[in-house]
Structures are given as structure tokens and as C-alpha cells.
Amino acid sequence: MTGKGGGLRRELTVGEVAERSGVAVSTLHFYESKGLISSWRTDGNQRRYGRDVLRRVAIIKVAQSVGIGLAEIRDALATLPNGRTPNAKDWARLSARWREDLDLRIKQLTKLRDRLEGCIGCGCLSVDDCPLRNPGDKAAEKGSGAQYLKPA
Amino acid sequence: MTGKGGGLRRELTVGEVAERSGVAVSTLHFYESKGLISSWRTDGNQRRYGRDVLRRVAIIKVAQSVGIGLAEIRDALATLPNGRTPNAKDWARLSARWREDLDLRIKQLTKLRDRLEGCIGCGCLSVDDCPLRNPGDKAAEKGSGAQYLKPA
DNA sequence: GATTGACCTCAAGTTAACTTGAGCTTTTAC
């Protein structure tokens, strides 16, 4: 192998990871500081990553796009075998964990869409009938903060 | 009418709006500073709100829960007739505007859920087959940032 | 062997969406 630019290497520099994963170098530093990814150092104190970091970053991005926060992602990734390449069962566990969130969110959004249709959409002004309008008004008597949807 | 605590009044103080809408007083100040709601002042410089503010706040909350930012909400609310109580057509326009967003987001999340099943879930490691894994790795040759989903 | 590009660290800045606090005025209640 002629050093760099050749075939597959198992080690990646931070720049390479950045390019291949599509996130900025500073973001990788940041993720590392938050414990979402890890690396080892060369003699010259530069970071080196294993190939699985690409997978991790991809998963971070996917999870984020679903609305999952970095802290939760970190906790989930932390359940993966430390230092070793995760197997199918490991990934399945992750997937299951988030799938529930995802299903729930989809359900909520769908419900919301229907309410949007029926409430904002119809322009109904009845205080007692409109589920969108009601919670805020009922609070006047009940004296508790309105609950709109309260994301689980 | 014995002043406060009686039947329906059309004017609401900031505290009343806060209680009935379930948001903090400071939040109402904040929304006003951002142009999402408006009020007039008494001689003593205190805010007074029309009843429709409850509706507005409810809508703000609903829109937020869908992931719409305050700036976009402000713009949408700004299309409502200024100062006058909006009619059914006005609300319908709002609803239509956000319904698209909502449909899109639901679609994306659903797609994502399926991918999650098929990719993270199966634990597949094939660089070429896995849509979750691939974009990041392909970038090595293509030299462009990876596109995961690129929310429209 | 020196220049240039990739890295490193650490602090500070950024945006969104609010909250908290200080210091002061107005209303409401006894």
C-alpha cells in the first residue's frame, strides 16, 4: 500500500470522517466531547477513527432527524458493546428502542393533522366543541395549565 | 358587574391569558416582542388582550408541536386580518398552509421508520446495499457531503 | 528544509425559545 489515497484502510483521520460522513470536523470534535463517538490518538496527538464511526455518525444523524436529542442518542449508543464492533442483535436493540418513539410521533402528528383539519380548518368558534380551543378556555375554571398534546 | 371574577369580559390581563392558555407571563411578553400576539395598554401601562389571543396562543402551541418555528408561525399569523377577528376563511388558509408541512413530515417519518427497520434493525453491514450506511461511504469517491434525508 | 494544509485545544459566539432577576409602578384587597 502506498500510504494514503490507496485502498481501504481501517484507520480514518478526522478530516476523512468529516468528508465521508458529511459533518464538519468541529462537529466530530463536539460529538466526541459529548461521548457519542470515540477515537484514539497518534504519536502526534491526532485523532484516528475506526470505520464503524461512519456508521455511528450516520445513526446519529438519522436519530436526530427523527427529533431525538444528542443525550438520548448518546445513552442509546452507550448500550452498544464498548470498543468492539456491534453485531446484528445490538443494532436491533437500538432500532427497537427508537422505533417506538417514531411510531408514537407519527401517531401524534397524524392525530394533530386531523385536529388541524377539524379545528383550525373549519374555523369553528364554539368554545365548548373545539378541542383545539377548549383546553385553553377550560383552564379558566379548572385552574390548571392547558394540556395540548403533552408529548408523552 | 362586580368588576373582576364575574362573567365573561372581553378584556384579559396578561395573568389571565397566562393561566387560561397555559403559558407563562414571560412567554406572552416574549411572543409579543416577537410579533406573534399583540395587546393594547391601560392608563397604567398594563397589557390588555382580546379573547382571540387565546386562540392565537393555542395555535402557536399546536404549530410548535408540529415542529414549526416561531418565525414561520409569526409570518403565518401575520396573514390574518390585522386587528380584526379572523373568519373561517382566514383560519382555513392557515390550516392549509401547515397541513402540507404536516403531511410531508409524516411521510418522511414513515419512510424513516421503514428504513430504520430495514437498516439499523437488520444489522446489515454491506456498504453497497444499506441505504443508511451507503451515503456516508460513497462520499469517499464522490467527494460531496452525504445526504441523509435532507428534510425537503 | 521550509511552506502549506490538516490537526489540536480552549474559549467564546450563535440561534431558538424562553426564563430569571432587579428595580420600580399599578391594582386590588383588607
Next chain:
DNA sequence: GTAAAAGCTCAAGTTAACTTGAGGTCAATC
């Protein structure tokens, strides 16, 4: 008529998720 509750303004703080910048090191290249 006075004291407590509710308001007001304005500045600064908070969290998430990063980015930017300063100042200095490492490494690949001509």
C-alpha cells in the same frame, strides 16, 4: 390608606447543538 399581588422594562442567563477564532503543532510536498 397601606400592604401584598400583579404588572412593567430591560438585561442577562439557560439549553441544545454547533460554529468560529486565536494561537500553536504535525505532516506531506516541492
